[in-house]
Amino acid sequence: MQKSVQNIVGKFQRRPSIKKQISLILGIKPRHVALYERALSHRSVSEDLAQNNERLEYLGDAVLGTIVADYLFKKYPYKDEGFLTEMRSKMVNRHQLNDIAIKMGLKNLTRFNNADNALRNSQIFGNTLEALVGAIYLDKGYEKTRQWIMTQILNPYLSVDELEQVEINLKNKLIGWAGRNNKDIQFETVGESAEGKRRVFTVAIILDGQKIAEGRGFNKKDAGQQAVLEAAKTIPL
Numbered sequence: 396m397q398k399s400v401q402n403i404v405g406k407f408q409r410r411p412s413i414k415k416q417i418s419l420i421l422g423i424k425p426r427h428v429a430l431y432e433r434a435l436s437h438r439s440v441s442e443d444l445a446q447n448n449e450r451l452e453y454l455g456d457a458v459l460g461t462i463v464a465d466y467l468f469k470k471y472p473y474k475d476e477g478f479l480t481e482m483r484s485k486m487v488n489r490h491q492l493n494d495i496a497i498k499m500g501l502k503n504l505t506r507f508n509n510a511d512n513a514l515r516n517s518q519i520f521g522n523t524l525e526a527l528v529g530a531i532y533l534d535k536g537y538e539k540t541r542q543w544i545m546t547q548i549l550n551p552y553l554s555v556d557e558l559e560q561v562e563i564n565l566k567n568k569l570i571g572w573a574g575r576n577n578k579d580i581q582f583e584t585v586g587e588s589a590e591g592k593r594r595v596f597t598v599a600i601i602l603d604g605q606k607i608a609e610g611r612g613f614n615k616k617d618a619g620q621q622a623v624l625e626a627a628k629t630i631p632l
Contacts, residue, residue: 420500421527422547427534434526435501437519438590439508448526455529462541463487463549470555485558486549489612490621492521495552499524518611524548565623569600572630579603582619586611598622 414428425431430451438447463486467479485491496502497520505523532540549555566582573580579602586597590613598618599609607629610621 416504420504421531421543423531423535423543425530425534430530430534431527434530435504435506435523437505437507437523440506448523451526451529451533452522453529454532455525455527458532458537458540459487459525459528459544462544465541466545466549467555482555482558486553486555488620489518489521489617490610490624491553492524493518494521495548496520496524498552499547501527565627566619569623569626569630573602582622584615584618585609600626602626 413432414425417423417425417428417431433446434448434451434455436447438449441447444450460483463483464479467482467486471479471482501520501523505520507519528540528544531543535543570580572578581601583599583601584596585599588595588597593613595611595613596615596618597609597611598615598621599606600622601607608622608625610618610623610625612618612621
C-alpha cells in the first residue's frame with residue numbers, strides 16, 4: 396500500500412515538470428496532462444492500451460492527414476488528385492514525421508525502453524508526434540489542432556514549394572542510375588517483425604551483391620521508399 400501511495404504522489408509531483416516541458420516544446424498549454432503523458436508513452440514501457448500511445452497515434456494520423464489534405468486542396472485549386480496525394484505523402488510520410496519529431500525535441504520527451512537500442516534509431520518518434528496530434532485534438536478540438544499543425548509543423552519544418560520540386564519516385568531514378576552504370580540492383584524484403592498490432596517490414600537494397608541501404612515501414616512500399624532515401628544519401632542520382 397505504501398509503495399502504491401508513493402507511486403501516486405510521485406506521479407503528481409512529476410506532472411508540473413511534464414506540463415512545463417510540453418508547453419516549451421509544443422508551444423501549447425495542456426488542459427488534460429494525462430492525455431499528453433499517454434501520447435509520450437511507447438508500448439515498450441506499457442502494453443496496456445490505456446497507458447501507451449497506440450490509440451492516440453491512430454487518431455492523430457487521421458487528424459494530421461485530414462488537415463494536410465485540406466491545406467493542399469485549398470493551396471492547389473487546379474491540381475488533380477494524383478498530385479495532391481503525392482504532396483501529402485511527401486509531407487506526412489513516416490521518415491519525414493520522424494525527422495520533424497526529433498527536431499522538435501520529442502526524442503527527449505518520449506518514454507520508451509532505453510535498453511532496446513533498436514528503438515533509439517527507429518521511427519517511434521514520428522509515431523509519438525502523431526499521438527500528440529491526437530492528444531491535442533482531444534484536448535483542444537479541431538480548429539486549435541489545425542492552427543497548431545500550421546504553426547508548429549508546416550511553417551517551420553515543411554517548405555511546400557521545395558517539396559513540390561522533390562522527385563517522389565526516387566526508386567526509378569536509382570534503377571536508372573544502376574542501368575547506366577552497369578550495376579545489378581535488387582530490392583529484397585529481409586525482415587518482418589511486429590510493432591504493437593502492426594507488422595513492420597525491412598527492405599534492403601542490394602547493389603552488386605552488397606547491401607547499401609535498408610528501410611523499415613508498416614508496408615513493403617514504405618520500407619522500400621525509406622531504403623531508397625538512405626541510398627540516395629550516398630549515390631549521386
